[in-house]
Amino acid sequence: MLWERCVADPYDERDFDLDGRSATPRRTRTRALVGLVSFAALVVIAMSAGWFTYGHLIERGPPVFDPQVAVALQELRERQVQSAQKMEEIDRRLMAAQVDLKNLSDQLSALEIRMKGLQNVWNPLTPEPDAGAQPIMPPRKKPSEAPKSAGPTSLDGAPLTAPAPDESDRK
Numbered sequence: 001m002l003w004e005r006c007v008a009d010p011y012d013e014r015d016f017d018l019d020g021r022s023a024t025p026r027r028t029r030t031r032a033l034v035g036l037v038s039f040a041a042l043v044v045i046a047m048s049a050g051w052f053t054y055g056h057l058i059e060r061g062p063p064v065f066d067p068q069v070a071v072a073l074q075e076l077r078e079r080q081v082q083s084a085q086k087m088e089e090i091d092r093r094l095m096a097a098q099v100d101l102k103n104l105s106d107q108l109s110a111l112e113i114r115m116k117g118l119q120n121v122w123n124p125l126t127p128e129p130d131a132g133a134q135p136i137m138p139p140r141k142k143p144s145e146a147p148k149s150a151g152p153t154s155l156d157g158a159p160l161t162a163p164a165p166d167e168s169d170r171k
Helices: 002-007 024-057 067-125
Strands: none
Touching: none
């Protein structure tokens, strides 16, 4: 039956009133009204879901004055200002230290240049050895030989003397 209505002739007899007026505007108005009410219901449901989900994020008016909170906020602001001042002081000191370090680095570079200049002044006074020449080595000292004694000697070279024979040993 529904299929028959969908494929039926748009000017079917059932779509007209007894007076000959078309009955479709009445159906169209009813359908439009039902659609509008459904859409409004969906909007209300979506807004209420959003309110319950994100309603805590919406400010609900001015906060209630609490003197303890006000004192704590004031102390927090004062500490924040003090911290900012300390950070600025640290920044100034750090910049001054960097300037001093740069000056010391420049002075050290200038001193290094002067030292190299002095080395260049002293180098011409000393003769440079030839690259192919062998370095001059002082002659080796020969170990001094101790005079040889007539008798036996120890490992250190001290003479060994035999004890005088006793007459009791000879018998």
